[in-house]
Amino acid sequence: MLSELSLSLPAFLLPVADLIAQGGNVVAIQVVMSVVALALVFAKVLQFALSGASRYARSRQALGLYLDGDTTGALARVTGQKGMMSEVLALLLKAQTRPGGARPDLLREDIERICMGKIAALRSWLRPLDLIAQTAPLLGLFGTVLGMIEAFQAMQGAGAAVDPSVLAGGIWVALLTTAVGLAISIPVSAAVSWFDGRIERTQQEMEAVVTAFFTGAAAERAAVLPAHLDVIQGGSRHAV
Known part of the structure; x- marks a missing residue:
């Protein structure tokens, strides 16, 4: 179903769809968090510009x-x-x-x-941004742990006939959630710090x-x- 949906998406959203397909539900939640964070950052920039907070x-x-x-x-x-x-x-x-x-x-x-x-x-709205910055990498770590559990369960079930390439594939997919979480957390943390300074x-x-x-x-x-x-x-x- 996801593959059929990706066919109807604009070209610039196809990498996001592939990322969600590889990372699963955890990455899907992280993508939603990143969209919310981006919207909040733009809203705060607009608020600062309209309020004239830096006009002295x-x-x-x-x-x-x-x-x-x-x-x-x-x-x-x-x-x-x-x-x-x-x-x-x-x-x-x-x-x-x-x-x-x-x-x-x-x-x-x-x-x-x-x-x-x-x-x-x-x-206002800095707390939700800070919450996203702190939660995104933790959620990624949670996804990685779940992925590692599944990978080792598959290895246990395969016994002596385990395929190292399959195990490696499962592990890198599991680590993907942590990478996505860090990719969200770093810029959002920088934005919160900049707003706090202003x-x-x-x-x-x-x-x-x-x-x-x-x-x-x-x-x-x-x-x-x-x-x-x-x-x-x-x-x-x-x-x-």
Whole structure:
């Protein structure tokens, strides 16, 4: 039945069908996992692009304007701009310029709540990706063990008339599941690590900008605000 189905598949899917035919149900499950992982990776890349998680230039410029006393110019710089940092800074500036203002402690606590929500949104669906990265090689090892059991059972049943070529064929098919599992796990693990790095960098930037907004960057206002807020990031931080 599988051979008949493979005849109706597009040419680029024929190697996948052959792989499933050789590896059995375990490889079929791994192929499904790889498709899910690929879809999640593309979805996360699109999410990062649309959220503007790595766009820091405007927020840094606006922060510099605000610290120099130009609140109106700072607000104009980030209002309506895409990017998490621009959105966060726009909320802070609007709250600051609202008649009556807002209590700094309450404002800071609330902006931290908003930042945590944005970071949590960036972390969505990373757990399923990490689960696939960890499970795929284990599932491959499970398939290999099952294949080896079948191979040695066949060898025991053949007795003295065992054919080494048949045994070798059974073993390489069994090892195929482990190879497929590793082929899935390695790139997915790399993708999860890259996403984690981007999220950590965004969180650090949020913490630096929010801290500088409320402290006035007191430790560095004698000099020009650096392009990277490394001094602020190295100081004491509040969880965002």
